[in-house]
Amino acid sequence: MSSFKILGGTPVVAEPLCNSCKNALLIRGFSVAEVVYLCDVLYPTRSVPFLVRECSMYADKRRDDIEAMEKIAWLITTPSINRKVGFVPSVTSAVSSTEAPAGAPVNNDATRTTE
Numbered sequence: 001m002s003s004f005k006i007l008g009g010t011p012v013v014a015e016p017l018c019n020s021c022k023n024a025l026l027i028r029g030f031s032v033a034e035v036v037y038l039c040d041v042l043y044p045t046r047s048v049p050f051l052v053r054e055c056s057m058y059a060d061k062r063r064d065d066i067e068a069m070e071k072i073a074w075l076i077t078t079p080s081i082n083r084k085v086g087f088v089p090s091v092t093s094a095v096s097s098t099e100a101p102a103g104a105p106v107n108n109d110a111t112r113t114t115e
Contacts, residue, residue: 016051022059 018024018037025038025045037048041057064072076086 013051014053016053017055017058018048018052020060020062021055022061023057 016037018026018039023040025040027036027038028034037052038045039048
């Protein structure tokens with residue numbers, strides 16, 4: 001008796017997409033087999049009678065959407081229009097003694113005289 005391996009055949013059972021989807025409602029019972037999946041993308045909300053491997057309307061609830069990322073993003077402003085924001089080469093990053101970035105500590109050692 002010989003055995004054959006069919007490529008692209010039945011996939012290995014993995015965690016269903018509904019477990020991590022924003023649009024899914026999961027109702028779990030006490031037994032491992034007691035799980036009801038409801039999909040909120042469909043109108044009206046319908047029960048999904050099988051484990052989902054691939055879905056075109058999948059929205060990962062572990063990742064933030066663009067509005068949430070914009071809400072927590074930092075707003076970077078510069079004191080002058082001609083100054084660049086972000087990473088600059090080390091040659092141009094040297095700040096002159098008269099120009100200090102906003103919020104930087106002031107160094108008053110230059111006004112002291114040594115005896």
